[in-house]
Amino acid sequence: GAGVSQSPRYKVAKRGQDVALRCDPISGHVSLFWYQQALGQGPEFLTYFQNEAQLDKSGLPSDRFFAERPEGSVSTLKIQRTQQEDSAVYLCASYGPVAVEKETQYFGPGTRLLVL
Amino acid sequence: DQQVKQNSPSLSVQEGRISILNCDYTNSMFDYFLWYKKYPAEGPTFLISISSIKDKNEDGRFTVFLNKSAKHLSLHIVPSQPGDSAVYFCAATPQTGANNLFFGTGTRLTVIP
Numbered sequence: 529g530a531g532v533s534q535s536p537r538y539k540v541a542k543r544g545q546d547v548a549l550r551c552d553p554i555s556g557h558v559s560l561f562w563y564q565q566a567l568g569q570g571p572e573f574l575t576y577f578q579n580e581a582q583l584d585k586s587g588l589p590s591d592r593f594f595a596e597r598p599e600g601s602v603s604t605l606k607i608q609r610t611q612q613e614d615s616a617v618y619l620c621a622s623y624g625p626v627a628v629e630k631e632t633q634y635f636g637p638g639t640r641l642l643v644l
Numbered sequence: 645d646q647q648v649k650q651n652s653p654s655l656s657v658q659e660g661r662i663s664i665l666n667c668d669y670t671n672s673m674f675d676y677f678l679w680y681k682k683y684p685a686e687g688p689t690f691l692i693s694i695s696s697i698k699d700k701n702e703d704g705r706f707t708v709f710l711n712k713s714a715k716h717l718s719l720h721i722v723p724s725q726p727g728d729s730a731v732y733f734c735a736a737t738p739q740t741g742a743n744n745l746f747f748g749t750g751t752r753l754t755v756i757p
Contacts, residue, residue, distance in 0.1 A: 532687070559742035570648070570733050570747030571688070578742065587744070619687055623742050632678060633745065635687030 532636035557624030650748035667734030674736040
């Protein structure tokens with residue numbers, strides 16, 4: 529596709545429910561990032577993939593957060609037993625071979641998660 | 645600990661005048677700096693960047709200035725247009741390439757027609 533897409537765009541979950549957030553990166557982009565943006569804050573790094581390999585997960589806030597990218601394209605961020613503090617916008621970004629592109633990550637529109 | 649700081653949460657400017665958005669950072673390992681623009685319900689979109697080997701980069705109406713000794717950068721928009729109204733995020737990273745970005749908290753710019 530032309531850009532990074534994310535689904536769902538909005539998700540309301542009851543506390544304790546599991547959720548799965550999907551990211552479709554720009555075709556051919558090998559690097560994929562997940563960020564969490566709390567209300568009034570800037571995005572904060574969660575995890576990074578290069579192809580299917582998860583090279584950095586240092587930003588995941590707890591073991592309830594899990595991300596995967598099994599075939600090196602689509603990625604899923606899963607949050608188990610959601611808590612109210614998980615309410616945020618979850619942004620996905622991709623970055624690829626940049627012979628003609630600027631040195632930047634391209635962001636999707638985000639998934640806004642509200643945990644009640 | 646916030647490594648990138650934008651101390652002005654909001655800024656209002658008259659159309660046609662200059663907008664100056666400021667950003668400070670604490671990590672001396674940061675080597676590459678970016679500005680992103682964000683409209684409501686959209687993801688951040690890249691605006692302009694600068695490497696630490698430069699002190700200025702210009703792209704049309706947008707210019708970014710970097711003062712490494714002060715660990716400070718600024719984005720100048722001139723002339724400002726109503727369509728520039730958005731939230732602007734400053735971001736930094738230790739090097740170019742596939743590295744996670746450290747973001748500031750954003751400055752909401754309003755350009756008054």
